[in-house]
Amino acid sequence: MPTNFTAGPVRVRVPATSANLGPGFDALGLALGLYDDVAAEVAPGGARVTVTGQGASELPDDDRHLVVRAMRATFDALGAQPPGLSVECVNRIPQARGLGSSSAAIVAGVLLARALVTDGGSLLDDEAVLRLAAEIEGHPDNVAPCLLGGFTLAWSEPSGARAVTLPVADGVRPTVLVPAERGLTATARAALPATVPHGDAALTAGRAALLVHALTAEPTLLLPATVDRLHQDYRAPGMPGTSSLVNALREAGVAAVVSGAGPTVLALSALPESFPVGTDWQIWQLPIDVSGARVARGRLGHAERDPVAAGRKS
């Protein structure tokens, strides 16, 4: 059992992620070049969280904050609970939009707690970090790309979540179309049926397999490869604007899907120049993040505190 915590703060940069990618429900995910920066250090008592950027006036500033909850769960796993925590968050990932904000917060918390415990890396290896983060989140398809970067395929075994990273072919250009309205993943999951027709399951399994090929080797197949029958139609009544935009983009030949549990739309191929998206949507072309979460020693610096999203092109 460790009893010592490292001196001084640690910080982490965590990417946004888009899960499902159409037919890969709870399995496929992509890390995107839009980041939250979080720093933490051990403090005398209680938890104090400061937030700037996304969610600044809305998120809790104490033990209820998701980063702190993930840190506490990790300290429990490591057998060493510090008296208190001081946490600073600079958030750029919009929350409850389908861009993996909760997974980013969880991954940040798990990695920060591990880095604050002396010898934390040997007590909790990277595979164990994935298992713990996926357990806290409830499914592995966002935490895997957030941790590993790139295009990931995640699955769960009796011992917990596992994931592999696959190379993405040139020519895959993610664009996210982000609405003002929010949608909680828990609500979107409650809209799913307990069973689906065999034909829908068979079609979606085939397209998920095709999607791995399309993303890694043949992007011209992205449109047929992103057909899903497991979740998007069931969730459409709860996000009609998202559903209409996905359908319109697909009719225009764009491989568009609901990002995660929505309501953001992810396009994996370029939008036609004059496509009428409407003014309700923010349109961001984002690079694929290939590094995943990055931990460093020290407080957030000037660059990490800059609220403008690095890599984001509107």
Ligand SMILES: Nc1ncnc2c1ncn2[C@@H]1O[C@H](COP(=O)(O)OP(=O)(O)OP(=O)(O)O)[C@@H](O)[C@H]1O
């Ligand atoms: N950076 C953060 N700090 C603290 N809490 C957060 C943070 N990001 C998300 N949360 C919590 O998670 C909730 C959103 O999680 P949810 O899983 O519904 O959406 P998401 O992760 O943004 O989308 P998706 O899982 O579909 O990609 C927020 O309402 C908030 O309670």
Ligand SMILES: N[C@@H](CCO)C(=O)O
């Ligand atoms: N696979 C998850 C991703 C969102 O967290 C879902 O669609 O519910």
